[in-house]
Amino acid sequence: MxxxxxxxxxxxxxxxxxxxxxxxxxxxxxxxxxxxxxxxxxxxxxxxxxxxxxxxxxxxxxxxxxxxxxxxxxxxxxxxxxxxxxxxxxxxxxxxxxxxxxxxxxxxxxxxxxxxxxxxxxxxxEARLPDAPTLPERVAARWGERGPAIAAALAEPPPLDLTLRDPAETGQWAERLGGVSLTPGHVRLPRGEAIENIDGFADGAWWVQDLAAGLPARILGAGEGRRVLDLCAAPGGKTLQLAAAGWQVTALDISDKRLERLRQNLDRTGLKAEVVVADALKWEPAEMFDAVLLDAPCTATGTCRRHPDVLHRIGPRQIAEMAELQAALLERAAGWLKPGGRLVYAVCSLEREEGEDQAAKVTLAPEPIDLPGFASTPEGWLRTDPGMAAGGMDGFFVGSWRA
Known part of the structure; x- marks a missing residue:
């Protein structure tokens, strides 16, 4: 037909x-x-x-x-x-x-x-929808008092966030692209235009990365040539951030296919990193690192603005499976730090089992997160929700410790 x-x-x-x-x-x-x-x-x-x-x-x-x-x-x-x-x-x-x-x-x-x-x-x-989507009952129960603000943020698809290779050029690029910046090194644009057609793409001046997804790497600050492991690195936004900040980066992920985008972005931006395809639960480094950034596999419920399927696919079984994997990865990551080295753990999940509950098990010394413009929790952790900031951001949990 x-x-x-x-x-x-x-x-x-x-x-x-x-x-x-x-x-x-x-x-x-x-x-x-x-x-x-x-x-x-x-x-x-x-x-x-x-x-x-x-x-x-x-x-x-x-x-x-x-x-x-x-x-x-x-x-x-x-x-x-x-x-x-x-x-x-x-x-x-x-x-x-x-x-x-x-x-x-x-x-x-x-x-x-x-x-x-x-x-x-x-x-x-002349039927109409409410101002904000109604969350599925099991989701609303899990998110509790945070639910209404998260639901309100779901009402519209998210804008496009860019991370700049050179944060010093934030004002220049915000004006050039007609966007707004919510923090140095970030520009937010309306959604709709093909990525490849946006000014600066071919020159490698920026890459696409949600505002919240860019926070864990920012916590580590300037690298000054020190060694960092980006564990579970694909699709690679954090590797690019770390390399741009002067870290000597080893980017490890189990998926060669997912690392291909990172390789392409390294070529496009002119940034350097060692890319390793390996299972983090079996791999062993030749030497220790000054820092490890573990953006762990998770249920990704914090990406519900962009991926509303998570509202209907994710339940207790998936959360428990991810929490078990995260605990194993955290244990290994903590063992690869030099004395005084810093571990940053992040998940794009809104579930306590994947965030706060995992952080509470870490035996290293807590290193409270101090990131300008973002309030930390009483424990010194960072928690973002989709309803935060104009236009929203992904839901992330981030914790930090010293060896």
Whole structure:
């Protein structure tokens, strides 16, 4: 059926199914789901429809349930299609006639009539979404009093954050790019433009990195030629920061494929680092380090603004699995420090089990974090939430110790 825009909607339906039924991440599911979609614009549209559906899923379901006599099963295809239809109408400003033309062919028979009827009913009611997405119950329970502020930050996709190779040029680049800077070495831009087309990309003047993701490396300060291990380094933003700050960097990660982006960015920026492909649980260094930065694998719930699939995929099992791995990595990282060396541990997770609970187990001497513009916790740790700062930032936990 040759209907313009239909392949993108069919791909969005496959993406949604991959996340909600199979527990895949949006990134994992993208390749297979978008194989039949031609053109960057349609591929981006499929991803945007799915992301907005996941961001507002609880509220979309509430609207659907308000317009049906019997509650549709959670995994019913008409519910999935209606979710996509409403996300396009209420979040992407797609005209209703275009939504109907590209969504109903995904269904046949009675389900098609049902979806058409429910959508038309909600359209006539002039249905609206709340100001902020409703968090899934288990997520709201985990995040407690932080939940409302985090939910408010989820209402819109995040802006684009850049980290500058030379923080001394912050004012110059903010003006040149028409952006704003929230801290030296950072520029924030509106989202939407292709990265490769932004001024300074080809010259390696900056790289894409969320504001919060850039904080752990900032804590280590100037390297002055000292040796640092960036453990679990891919995709490499922290390696670039450390190299730009004068550290002699060893960047280690288990994934050669994920390290490829780091190699490309090192070439583009002219920065230097030793890149090592190895399993951190088995690898042994030839000599100790002055500092180790462990940005550990985690559930990544702190990236929910950009990856709303984490709201629906992550539960106690995933959190426990990540916490076990983090504890093992922390133990090894602590053993690779020279006397007086500094360990910085970070996760882009909002879960206590991956942040505060891990930090409490470390037996090294605590080194309170003092980062201008960012308040530390009473324990001397750093905790960011998506609702912080204008435009938000990823949720991170960062702890620091001395050997």
């Amino acid at each position: 040759d209907i313009p825009g239909l392949p993108a909607r069919a791909a969005a339906l496959r993406l949604l199914d991959a996340v909600l039924r199979r527990g895949e991440t949006l990134d994992q599911a993208t390749h297979n789901a978008l194989q039949n979609v031609r053109g960057d614009a349609d591929r981006a549209l499929a991803r945007a429809i799915t992301a907005e559906t996941l961001r507002w899923l609880i509220d979309l379901d509430a609207l659907i349930d308000s317009a049906t006599q019997q509650v549709l099963p959670e995994d019913a295809k008409p519910r999935a299609v209606l979710r996509l239809m409403l996300a396009q109408w209420l979040r992407l400003d797609t005209p209703p006639h275009a939504i109907i033309a590209t969504a109903l062919p995904l269904l046949t028979g009675g389900p098609k009539r049902l979806a058409h009827g429910v959508f038309s009913t909600l359209n006539k009611r």
